[in-house]
Amino acid sequence: KAGVTQTPRYLIKTRGQQVTLSCSPISGHRSVSWYQQTPGQGLQFLFEYFSETQRNKGNFPGRFSGRQFSNSRSEMNVSTLELGDSALYLCASSLTGFNTEAFFGQGTRLTVV
Amino acid sequence: AQTVTQSQPEMSVQEAETVTLSCTYDTSESDYYLFWYKQPPSRQMILVIRQEAYKQQNATENRFSVNFQKAAKSFSLKISDSQLGDAAMYFCAYRSTGTASKLTFGTGTRLQVTL
Numbered sequence: 578k579a580g581v582t583q584t585p586r587y588l589i590k591t592r593g594q595q596v597t598l599s600c601s602p603i604s605g606h607r608s609v610s611w612y613q614q615t616p617g618q619g620l621q622f623l624f625e626y627f628s629e630t631q632r633n634k635g636n637f638p639g640r641f642s643g644r645q646f647s648n649s650r651s652e653m654n655v656s657t658l659e660l661g662d663s664a665l666y667l668c669a670s671s672l673t674g675f676n677t678e679a680f681f682g683q684g685t686r687l688t689v690v
Numbered sequence: 691a692q693t694v695t696q697s698q699p700e701m702s703v704q705e706a707e708t709v710t711l712s713c714t715y716d717t718s719e720s721d722y723y724l725f726w727y728k729q730p731p732s733r734q735m736i737l738v739i740r741q742e743a744y745k746q747q748n749a750t751e752n753r754f755s756v757n758f759q760k761a762a763k764s765f766s767l768k769i770s771d772s773q774l775g776d777a778a779m780y781f782c783a784y785r786s787t788g789t790a791s792k793l794t795f796g797t798g799t800r801l802q803v804t805l
Contacts, residue, residue, distance in 0.1 A: 610792070620781065620795035633792050665733060669793075679793065681727075681735035 579604065581670050581682035589688045595656040598685045602649050602670030608632075609651040610679065611643060614665040623666075626651050627674055655687075663689045692717045692784050696796035703772045704804050710757075711767045711799045713782030723785045724758065724765045725793070730778040738780070741765065769801075777803045 582601040590596050602609050610633075611623040622635040626645035645651045649670075655662055665686050669679040693716045703709035715724070726738040741749045741758050748756050753773075757766045769776055782796040 612793075612795075619797050620793075622792045622794070625792060635792070667733075667735060669735070675787075678737060678740070680737075683732060683734045686733075 581668055581680050583666075583668050583682035583685050585685060586683065587686045587688075589690060590658050592658055592660060592689055594658050595654065596658060596687060598653045598655075598666055598668075598687070600651045600653070600668030600670070600682060602651070602668075603680055606670040606672055606680075607649050608671045608674030608677075609645055609649065610669045610671075610674070611651070611653050612667045612669065613637075614667060614684070615663070620667070623653065625674060632674065658689045660689050663687060692719075692722075692786070692794050694782050694784050694794050694796040696782055696799050698799045699797070700800045700802070702802040702804060703769070703776075705772055705774060707772055708768060708770045709772055709801065711769075711780050711782075711801070713765045713767070713796055715763050715765065715782070715784050717763070717784065717786075719786055721787045723787065724756075725783040725785070726754070726756070726765075726767045727781045727783060727795075728776075728778045729781060729798075735781070739767065772803050774803050774805075777801055 584599045608627045610625040625633040629645045640656045643653045665684045667684045668682045671677045671679045695714045722743045724741045727735045739751045753770045779798045781798045783793045
């Protein structure tokens with residue numbers, strides 16, 4: 578079956594703009610989590626959505642938001658981009674999130690200039 | 691809050707040899723999951739092996755095995771018969787049970803495999 582699909586793969590944005598990243602989970606998976614990966618901070622949890630509800634949230638400013646649709650696809654939005662938002666954004670899906678394996682997408686590389 | 695520490699930023703191993711990557715973690719919970727993920731240059735995180743804390747038996751997946759020492763809060767990964775395709779970043783990760791899905795990652799170990 579198809580894996581986790583993240584689009585776009587690469588993105589270049591200007592400081593102050595906003596951006597939306599998309600994640601399509603594996604069919605049947607209802608939990609989608611987002612992570613930010615940077616050389617300085619490593620991998621950090623952003624948030625998790627389950628059945629269209631945010632179930633868990635990491636320690637990121639309110640400029641980072643997300644949502645999940647009824648088909649479990651998820652979007653992540655970053656407003657008022659800063660240079661420090663340049664990162665690889667990874668999405669992971671799992672059946673329920675509880676005690677089930679997380680499968681990762683290939684990520685979206687965001688560069689803010 | 692849980693923390694995961696990987697003290698080896700880089701490791702090198704010759705093809706066909708064995709290498710062990712170290713990971714320690716800190717938690718006050720008694721039940722949890724531990725994982726090793728591999729991230730090749732393609733950037734996709736791939737699950738290598740998982741360990742449930744309540745299981746005393748160390749997990750094994752083909753050439754990959756772990757040494758789980760719960761009291762010492764240590765979770766090392768052993769790769770036997772190393773192959774060129776094993777070259778990647780390896781991340782140790784922790785996840786609580788009974789809570790929404792959130793992985794806490796270590797800083798990673800870059801593994802080089804030489805001929």
